[in-house]
Amino acid sequence: MSLKSIRKLKKSQKTSYLLLFVIFTYSTVITVHTGVESSIINSALDTLAIPNGFYFINLSTPEPEFHISVGLSNKGFADITNFEVNLTLNLSYLNIPANQNIYEKFFEKQTIVGNIRSFSNLNHTISSEIKDFNISVLSNFWINAMNYSNVKFLMDIGISCGFYFGLIPFNIYTKDRDLFSLNCPTCT
Amino acid sequence: MHLDRLYGIIYTTITMFATVIAPLIIYISLKLNLSLYEDGERILIEIEPIFVISIFLGLITTVCILLGYFFKPFSFQRFGFFVSTNIVYCIDILVWSSISSFRIRTNESFIFIDQSILYYYYLVIPLLAIVKNFCDFKNKRERWRDYYIILKTVYLKNNLHSLKQINKYIRVLYLEKDLIKGILKNTSSYIMKFKKLGIIKHSENYKLTAKGKRLVNQLEKLKMYRDLGLMFFEDKNKKFEMWTEKDLNDLGGN
Numbered sequence: 008m009s010l011k012s013i014r015k016l017k018k019s020q021k022t023s024y025l026l027l028f029v030i031f032t033y034s035t036v037i038t039v040h041t042g043v044e045s046s047i048i049n050s051a052l053d054t055l056a057i058p059n060g061f062y063f064i065n066l067s068t069p070e071p072e073f074h075i076s077v078g079l080s081n082k083g084f085a086d087i088t089n090f091e092v093n094l095t096l097n098l099s100y101l102n103i104p105a106n107q108n109i110y111e112k113f114f115e116k117q118t119i120v121g122n123i124r125s126f127s128n129l130n131h132t133i134s135s136e137i138k139d140f141n142i143s144v145l146s147n148f149w150i151n152a153m154n155y156s157n158v159k160f161l162m163d164i165g166i167s168c169g170f171y172f173g174l175i176p177f178n179i180y181t182k183d184r185d186l187f188s189l190n191c192p193t194c195t
Numbered sequence: 196m197h198l199d200r201l202y203g204i205i206y207t208t209i210t211m212f213a214t215v216i217a218p219l220i221i222y223i224s225l226k227l228n229l230s231l232y233e234d235g236e237r238i239l240i241e242i243e244p245i246f247v248i249s250i251f252l253g254l255i256t257t258v259c260i261l262l263g264y265f266f267k268p269f270s271f272q273r274f275g276f277f278v279s280t281n282i283v284y285c286i287d288i289l290v291w292s293s294i295s296s297f298r299i300r301t302n303e304s305f306i307f308i309d310q311s312i313l314y315y316y317y318l319v320i321p322l323l324a325i326v327k328n329f330c331d332f333k334n335k336r337e338r339w340r341d342y343y344i345i346l347k348t349v350y351l352k353n354n355l356h357s358l359k360q361i362n363k364y365i366r367v368l369y370l371e372k373d374l375i376k377g378i379l380k381n382t383s384s385y386i387m388k389f390k391k392l393g394i395i396k397h398s399e400n401y402k403l404t405a406k407g408k409r410l411v412n413q414l415e416k417l418k419m420y421r422d423l424g425l426m427f428f429e430d431k432n433k434k435f436e437m438w439t440e441k442d443l444n445d446l447g448g449n
Contacts, residue, residue, distance in 0.1 A: 019330050019333050019334050019337075020330075020334050022330050023327055023330040023331055023334060026323055026326060026327040026330065027327060029323060030320055030323050030324060030327065033319060033320065033323070034317075034320050037316045037317060037319075037320075040313075040316070041313045041314075041316070041317075044313060045310065045313065048308075048310070171312070171313075174312045175308065175309060175310050175312060175313075176307070176308070176309050177307070177308045178305070178306070178307040178308075179304070179305070179306050179307075180304060180305040180306075181303060181304045182302075182303045182304065183303060
């Protein structure tokens with residue numbers, strides 16, 4: 008359609024063509040935007056790793072230690088907001104004399120990493136403090152260790168953050184991951 | 196009119212693909228892929244109703260468009276069906292947005308991600324389309340009103356043998372000046388179109404064919420010039436009923 012013929016159109020006809028143009032442009036832009044944004048989120052989630060290569064645990068009392076690295080790559084144009092990691096360590100064993108399955112929590116730590124800037128990588132190490140451990144649980148365990156079987160050290164991981172200016176909330180929680188079977192080069 | 200049918204076929208096909216076939220393909224591929232995973236069944240159970248609702252809404256959307264094209268472009272029924280299509284499409288988008296709010300809980304894990312905000316952006320499209328439908332409807336009615344005036348002139352005056360004569364009668368009609376001006380600008384192209392579509396025949400004089408007469412009757416029943424919100428005449432009292440053969444003779448002469 009030439010400019011001359013557009014000029015000849017009535018106001019309502021012009022509005023109709025303009026709307027068609029707006030609808031077409033808008034739907035194209037939104038489709039591209041949605042596709043790109045979804046792929047950015049998916050690729051960020053693909054890079055989410057705990058442990059991110061580094062992992063250390065020493066559960067001997069009185070000074071147990073636990074260090075684990077968290078990795079995430081933000082390839083989007085918007086910050087990833089309120090990145091938060093909740094870690095819990097549990098002990099599971101069979102008390103042979105009492106023939107009782109015991110499940111106890113001995114470590115809990117909440118780490119607020121904050122925002123991850125656009126086009127940047129997060130490589131954060133969560134390091135334990137003594138106050139995060141329930142020392143009495145660990146001490147009891149080591150004292151009576153000979154009476155226990157099927158001992159497992161388990162980890163619960165909870166991660167929450169917001170993508171796309173915090174408008175896309177994300178939460179993941181996995182329970183009872185076997186600590187000593189984590190695929191980690193530094194694991195002992 | 197043939198072009199309208201072609202648009203109809205294209206529009207219906209695209210809509211059917213976007214609202215019925217595409218969700219169906221996604222659902223089948225998800226079903227095939229998820230069946231390989233441990234929690235696949237659980238995920239499928241959660242998303243299955245959404246797909247069923249979406250495909251059902253897609254069918255309604257497609258049927259609405261199809262039915263809309265069965266009616267004449269100037270009819271309220273077509274406008275109604277097109278608006279309904281866009282309203283159903285809005286609901287369909289909201290249903291799809293709930294798919295993107297993904298929440299799966301298994302014995303050992305829980306995952307939640309809500310990407311519905313990205314779908315809400317699409318709501319603007321059907322809303323704009325409703326406005327466009329209204330503009331198109333108004334344009335079409337204005338166009339068909341012009342057709343009606345020309346056809347009625349030919350119908351009432353059987354002895355018009357040239358375009359000049361048709362224009363002469365239209366010029367003196369008891370109608371708005373701008374309206375007459377607009378019709379006179381396009382008379383020749385309209386007459387050519389009518390001839391092509393077999394609405395008018397031109398041997399010695401211009402005459403309406405049986406098809407043309409049926410069309411005039413149909414247009415007369417619609418009384419487009421008195422539609423609410425679409426007042427084509429500034430003065431409501433200037434009714435079209437005044438336009439009789441006697442009036443034409445008095446105003447235009449032979």
